[in-house]
Structure formats: C-alpha cells, structure tokens
Amino acid sequence: MTTPVGRRERKKAATRQALADAALNLFIAHGYDNVTLHDVAEAADVSTTTLLKHFPSKEALVFDQEADQKAALVAAVRDRAPGTTIPRALCVHVKRVRIHAGGSDARYSQFAELVKTTPALSAYAHRMWMRHQDALARAIAADTGAPSDDPRSAALAHFALESAALAHRATDPEQAVEAAFDLLEHGWENPAAKPGAARP
Helix, strand or coil, rough: CCCCCCCHHHHHHHHHHHHHHHHHHHHHHCCHHCCCHEEEEEEEECHHHHHHHHHHCCCCCCCHHHHHHHHHHHHHHCCCCCCHHHHHHHHHHHHHHHHHCCCCCCCHHHHHHHHHCCHHHHHHHHHHHCCHHHHHHHHHHHHCCCCCCCCHHHHHHHHHHHHHHHHHHHCCHHHHHHHHHHHHHHHCCCCCCCCHHHHH
16 A cells, blocks of 8 residues: 655655756756856746755756665675676666667757766766665675675675776677676676787
8 A cells, every 4th residue: 555645745845846847948048157046946936945955966857766766786696687697687787777768858868968968967976876876786795695895796786886987988888888898797808808818
C-alpha cells in the first residue's frame, strides 16, 4: 500500500520542477553564463531565497537525479542477468545512461549539448557521477563476497565510472567505453607485441 503524498509535498515538488524547467529553458535560450539565479526565480515566479531552499547552487538546477543514478548503478551490478560479468553489466549501463540517454529526444539533445559546452556544468556532472564510486565499490564487493573495503572492487568502480568521461572526449564514445571495459575485464595486452619480442 502506497502512502498518499500530502498537499505540502506536492507543492514542493511542483515548485522544484518549475524551477528546474525554467532554468533549463533560460540556459538553452541565453547560455548558462548569461542567466542568474534571480532570472530563474523570476521565471518560476518565486523568490531567490525559495530557489536556494530547493537547489543549493546554480549547477544543481540542471541536475536532479543523483539518488536515481546511485540506485541504478548498484542495480546494474546486483540485478544483472545470470552469466553476465560485472564489467559487462556496467559497460551496458554506462552506454545506456551516459551515451544513449534520451534517444532521439530533441529536448534531451539540447540538455546534453548545454552540459557538454559549459565547463562548469561538465565539471559538476562529472563530480556528481563520481560521488557514486564508494556505493558502487561496496555493491561490487558484496556481490563477489569480498570485504567492503576491497581495493580491487574500488578500482573497478573508479575506472568504470571514469569511462564516461573518456567517452565524452572521444570521437566514437561507444567504442571508447567498449575499449575501457575490455581492458577492465581482460587486462592490458600490448597489441603490437609479438611472441619472442622484448617487452616494452
């Protein structure tokens, strides 16, 4: 049985959504650096003080899915199909949420372009994404029966998440993510090395 959402909670959620929508509209129309918090508050018909109660910073107006991101990463490990390795499950997840998110939706494309072309937003998005490293490492350790502070689990979590940043810098993002996870799953092998050749 679900608990009904009260009027106050609905009003808060509506205000939060109105602020996020107003911010994104203004940022896309005028550029992130040319819009102030006051501009966003005015567009949503609230005070700047009210805005700051919902969003602690200008960057936070653009991103409102941190808890969902963490839950989805943990679920990618915990709920993966039988026979699927952890690196493969994370590879599929990273490609889905960091490369193919939004599909052909024009609004999402505008959002993605805004983040990509605004250094402050790119940096914030990366910091937010990387904050899930510890939760992901614990999920990997729990799944494999390793201690919660297992360094191998921590390393896999770190580099799995960093693959998203690699993808955003690459000409072919999907290929970049596949290469990163191939390395994580199978280890490094010098493609130029030949049997009997000296090690580089």
